Amino acid sequence: MTRLRVALAKGRLYEPSVERFRRAGAALAPDAGRRLLIPSSDPAIEFLVVKPGDVPVYVESGAADLGVTGTDVLRESNADVLEPLELGFGFCRLVVASPEAAPYPLLPGGITARVATKYPRLAQAHFGSAGRPVDIIQVNGSVEVAPLLGLSHWIVDLVDTGNTLRANGLKERETILTCGAILVANRASQKLKLDAYLDLMDRIERSGNGTA
Numbered sequence: 001m002t003r004l005r006v007a008l009a010k011g012r013l014y015e016p017s018v019e020r021f022r023r024a025g026a027a028l029a030p031d032a033g034r035r036l037l038i039p040s041s042d043p044a045i046e047f048l049v050v051k052p053g054d055v056p057v058y059v060e061s062g063a064a065d066l067g068v069t070g071t072d073v074l075r076e077s078n079a080d081v082l083e084p085l086e087l088g089f090g091f092c093r094l095v096v097a098s099p100e101a102a103p104y105p106l107l108p109g110g111i112t113a114r115v116a117t118k119y120p121r122l123a124q125a126h127f128g129s130a131g132r133p134v135d136i137i138q139v140n141g142s143v144e145v146a147p148l149l150g151l152s153h154w155i156v157d158l159v160d161t162g163n164t165l166r167a168n169g170l171k172e173r174e175t176i177l178t179c180g181a182i183l184v185a186n187r188a189s190q191k192l193k194l195d196a197y198l199d200l201m202d203r204i205e206r207s208g209n210g211t212a
């Protein structure tokens with residue numbers, strides 16, 4: 001039997017991903033506990049649960065055959081993987097935001113803006129392509145607090161409802177990327193396990209009419 005290993009990201013994409021695979025006939029074993037390799041109701045499919053930023057790494061290397069990740073994480077990683085299917089959930093935007101009351105984009109005295117973000121590559125590319133010098137400060141979460149504490153002038157982060165920006169007095173200024181959940185696949189394993197891959201792809205595609 002050909003087995004496919006699927007990397008799922010912890011966090012906001014996890015529940016809708018699990019639901020989508022359940023509808024596709026591969027329900028995660030309910031009693032997984034803290035096991036990170038989880039069998040499913042389909043003996044040909046097992047899951048691996050990792051941090052969001054690690055999904056492209058596992059799939060590019062072939063440690064996982066497939067993965068579910070967000071466009072934001074995928075573009076930041078620059079991983080060389082196939083992108084066979086947009087999954088239709090997890091929509092959000094990667095934006096530049098800054099304090100509502102502060103001038104934008106010019107800072108007093110013409111100083112170079114400091115930009116806090118979990119996405120240093122995408123942020124640098126955004127400003128660099130427009131010839132706008134910035135200093136990127138990489139953080140790993142709670143990015144919205146950076147301007148409040150003077151760590152940065154601006155942030156580059158994901159926005160969904162906009163509640164987190166509003167709650168922290170920040171205003172969305174520019175959209176860098178629209179994002180959503182995407183299925184990615186290892187290039188070699190797609191060829192080596194073609195039948196199993198096509199079967200699963202078909203099931204995932206056909207199970208996409210519900211909420212997730």
Ligand code: PRP
Pocket residue numbers: 011012140141142143144157158159160161162163164165
């Ligand atoms: C994301 C993002 C924002 C928030 C935006 O964080 O970094 O903080 O969600 O959502 P909103 O516009 O609906 O308020 P997430 O919850 O994924 O956690 P993280 O800070 O660990 O990345």
